[in-house]
Amino acid sequence: MSSSEGKVYGKREVTKYADGEQKTFSDTVAVEVPITIKVNGEEFVTVVCSPAYIEDMVVGYLASEGVIDSFRMVQSIRYDQTNGYVHVSLSRELSQLHQLLQGKRYITSCCGMSRQGFIFASDSKTTKTMKSRNVHLTDQECFKLMNELQSEAHVFKQTGGVHNAALATKDGIVLMRMDIGRHNALDKLYGYCLRNGISLTDKVMLFSGRLSSEILLKVAKIGCEIVLSKSAPTDRALMIAEELEITAVGFIRAQSMNVYTCSERIYQKS
Template sequence: MNIQKPISTYKNGEFFSVYDTIVREVPFTIFVNGEEFATMVCSPFHFDELVVGFLLSEGVILFKTDMESLDIDEFRGFAYVQLKNKHQKKQSYYSKRFIGSCCGKSRQFYFENDVRTAKTSMTTASLSADQCIQLMKKLQDQSYLFKKTGGVHNAAICSTADIIVNRADIGRHNALDKLYGHCLLNHITVRDKMLVFSGRLSSEVLTKAAKMGVGIVLSKAAPTDLAIKLAEDLNITAVGFIRNCTFNVYSHSYRIKENEKGDTTMSSCNIDHSKDSVYEKLESQKQHLPSSLYNSCKKKLNEDLQQDKLNEVFHLLKKYDLADYDEKQARNKKLFYLVE
């Protein structure tokens, strides 16, 4: 599936000869009712999901039953789709730029078919702050092809607790279309699910999410201004920069809940925290800590601390201000032990 290639790598002032895993990229053409409809480049797997998701996203089909047949020629890179309704495909929809409004709002799309297929979210789903962080971590943990090659985007459909399905592709749109196709082919309802994505939240990504019907989109990267406008208009909660137990909510923030106030215990973040992030956490709790403990922690952070101790200090400081007296005393004892 991937290629092993000898390369020269430069590290610490020297060149080395190594073998690197290179992600594959192939051309892929979709024919609809015997006519060439679209050609794309993609990663060479899950072709059936890609075709179905792409045709769904473009508004060519609405249901699996709209297709009379779907045949994939992986060797040549062709897909042949026969629609039951021979007049269903309207090519003019897929290239005509359209800027319009809906219900008095300034909703902007680039293509007319986006207006027809993007849906305002009706989700009732919500997430806690910790769930946002955990879902992103699970996506990263399961991004096996990216870990090998560094050359693909990853996307997943999730419940509040876990990943249901994830897909990777060299093209971010392809990864999303594969998810969309998988959900249709496997009868997965996405209205109460979340989309977790490794890439930037562009307007095109938000439009894809709206077409799928999800109401919460999580990303480790930044959104664009148009993406935020679309998210606000389409009733989608857009969350970006999910990194090191922090994130930003850009639209419809009511769906992202604070962790339970009564839960002042250290949450299982399972992320290695940098010295800078521990220092920031220390400063945020300065007014709540005994001055002697604060000074000891600050002094210790100027020295080399093992990663496991950095993580433990971070979580002992996390939500320190919300802890009751007995909990604070227990944490103080642990912190003094770590930093003395």
């Protein structure tokens, strides 16, 4: 299957052992590729990701890391799919990026190492405290949104190897992306919105995976008041959610869910 620029899953012959029997069949697996971002001609970071919506991901990543303040700073962006490079030209002088470029690092899709562990300065610069209470959801709207996310997770159903994230209003999903890297899926949403001038002030973040600290930080950088997940949160994620006044909801399954922080944004439908 292809999505935007590249093939996001393919076929692989496998041998399966189950119930005392052996059989060979063609299985569907998620595709991952390394993408190196070059900023003003210099290598900045290599990201391992699903090969779809690459330019959106790069814009979202640069914004969340504090490299750009808005999409207006991007003079040009070009994805060289053959060689795995994204060339970004910014209006900032290279000298202004020196410290960031010196911190060049390699990021994998692995869930065991949070990106927060690599850099903290940009987190404090780019996270937003959600003082407003513009978004409210009923319990039934939360269940409906999570069901919609899962029903639209077509690549996950094929491979079982990707994360899904979506921006939604109480009426339904507005934009959805997937990636082998959970942080990449959120960057693809963020980058698309920045490139297309889509407001994030009234949006809810839906997420298929665990609510870790890196995910809460990413949600705070994007600027969503509420994040909904079908999985569990970590204690550090909830500490961040409390500090930044984000409503974190986890374990949304069937007609059950846990509201962990800022519960005033969620209410029960009478």
